[in-house]
Amino acid sequence: MTADGALDLPALRVQVDAARAAEFARETGFDAGFDGAPSSYPALWLTAPAIHDAIAQICAQADSVPVHESQHFTYQAPLRVGVDYDLSVSMRREDKPPRLVVEAALATLDGAPVGRFEALLRLVPRAALRRDQGL
Amino acid sequence: MSAGAALAPPAVGERLPAVEIGPFDAEALRRYAQVSGDDNPLHLDDALAASIGFAAPPVHGVKLLAAFEPMLRAWRGDLELTRLGGTFVQPVLRGEKVTLTGRVLRSSQQSVFVRLYAHSSSRAPAVVAEATLRPSKREV
Numbered sequence: 001m002t003a004d005g006a007l008d009l010p011a012l013r014v015q016v017d018a019a020r021a022a023e024f025a026r027e028t029g030f031d032a033g034f035d036g037a038p039s040s041y042p043a044l045w046l047t048a049p050a051i052h053d054a055i056a057q058i059c060a061q062a063d064s065v066p067v068h069e070s071q072h073f074t075y076q077a078p079l080r081v082g083v084d085y086d087l088s089v090s091m092r093r094e095d096k097p098p099r100l101v102v103e104a105a106l107a108t109l110d111g112a113p114v115g116r117f118e119a120l121l122r123l124v125p126r127a128a129l130r131r132d133q134g135l
Numbered sequence: 136m137s138a139g140a141a142l143a144p145p146a147v148g149e150r151l152p153a154v155e156i157g158p159f160d161a162e163a164l165r166r167y168a169q170v171s172g173d174d175n176p177l178h179l180d181d182a183l184a185a186s187i188g189f190a191a192p193p194v195h196g197v198k199l200l201a202a203f204e205p206m207l208r209a210w211r212g213d214l215e216l217t218r219l220g221g222t223f224v225q226p227v228l229r230g231e232k233v234t235l236t237g238r239v240l241r242s243s244q245q246s247v248f249v250r251l252y253a254h255s256s257s258r259a260p261a262v263v264a265e266a267t268l269r270p271s272k273r274e275v
Contacts, residue, residue, distance in 0.1 A: 020170060023166075023170040025205075027163070027166055027167045027198065028167075028198055028201035028202050028204070028205070029154075029156055029201075029202045029206075030208075031205065031208075038204055039201075039204055039216045039219050040197055040200060040204065043171065043201075044170075044171055044172055047173055047174075048172070052172075068196045068197070069222065069223060070220065070221060070222040071197055071220060071221060071223075072218070072219070072220030073218065074217065074218045075216070075217050076217075078215070078272075118220075
């Protein structure tokens with residue numbers, strides 16, 4: 001992370017996996033016959049080790065616990081099952097209140113934009129949790 | 136129906152049929168954690184949830200947000216999502232039923248904007264969300 005609190009991760013090659021999409025659809029209330037890509041499926045990519053570990057490291061440095069505050073998915077083109085995409089992820093810190101903003105851009109392999117996603121994580125200081133717990 | 140036989144856009148003020156989901160038990164939260172990769176123990180660990188004042192572990196926010204999409208598809212299958220987003224205002228706890236509601240705030244031939252809410256039975260809105268839809272190009 002740079003001095004101004006920003007971090008760009010190397011682009012990830014991602015794909016909507018048909019089996020995982022079907023499981024995700026089942027767990028989020030889609031009809032049994034749905035065989036597409038749920039619009040919120042990219043949330044699964046944000047738990048990929050490269051992204052998860054970067055978030056964990058930032059939280060550790062801030063001695064904070066991340067609390068998911070908001071999530072947005074915006075599409076310029078439909079998300080397809082079984083198609084390779086490039087996912088570019090950047091993160092930046094906000095101080096008031098303390099937050100980590102995770103932004104991702106999805107594009108086809110020839111660079112055509114497909115979607116943009118944003119997760120807002122409130123960084124709750126562990127000290128505040130310990131205080132709330134009377135520890 | 137093909138994309139060429141477009142239905143009229145919904146009226147501003149139209150309310151979507153409410154949908155009840157849940158209650159979600161520990162097994163449902165474990166399955167969602169597994170498929171989503173969201174391994175935050177807060178959603179699975181009773182003791183951890185209790186330590187920060189929750190009577191039970193909270194349901195994953197994205198699990199609730201994602202549930203708006205099948206609701207929207209059931210309401211108007213001729214429209215497709217171009218934007219779905221939401222703020223997780225209050226936790227929905229394991230074992231609570233959730234009611235999803237929605238109302239059309241803007242509507243045209245090109246775009247429909249819907250305000251969405253997820254309420255648990257006992258509290259103010261848990262998720263305040265919005266969706267933007269457009270006429271679908273897929274066969275419905």
